[in-house]
Amino acid sequence: LAKTTQPISMDSYEGQEVNITCSHNNIATNDYITWYQQFPSQGPRFIIQGYKTKVTNEVASLFIPADRKSSTLSLPRVSLSDTAVYYCLVGDFYGQNFVFGPGTRLSVLP
């Protein structure tokens, strides 16, 4: 699995857009980029997944540049309830398991 690097923590205010960037320099051709959100004492929740360009769903957007060596999770107009840990994972996961790093701890302030 490609190694990922993301900021340990970020602070934001309610109503702002938050962008969390993940670096994955050795991403392979068949690898997907997947983001999970986790609240304390709960299991991670799938947010969004992409392969290239831009993906958008009702929760977030995922921007992936042409070289795919990084990706950016964008959360529009965050609220206090978006305070959580966000994990970036990269891989095709066939014959491989999910490897979670420490994630990014997002704190949304009023």
Place this chain on the structure above:
Amino acid sequence: DAGVTQSPTHLIKTRGQQVTLRCSPKSGHDTVSWYQQALGQGPQFIFQYYEEEERQRGNFPDRFSGHQFPNYSSELNVNALLLGDSALYLCASSYWTAPETQYFGPGTRLLVL
């Protein structure tokens, strides 16, 4: 459509005891993976089951074992519990043919005293 369910939600055991945790996958999913998450850390992969066989295993001792049943549900067993086994144990399910998307259950909080 029920998501991934786990039982029990909380459990307290003493050192040396054995524990069994249970997981029912999301409807239609045939693959179950188990993770251990210590406080303040990301989930660590324990093992994965498909077609009632262990397919992959992380860096965990043989005290950790599992089983998958014909209905795709799964159990995680931990023998000879240590204080360091205290953690949130997460079950995740997926399709074997689409492993890139896993759905996680709420977890079982295990405390070993």
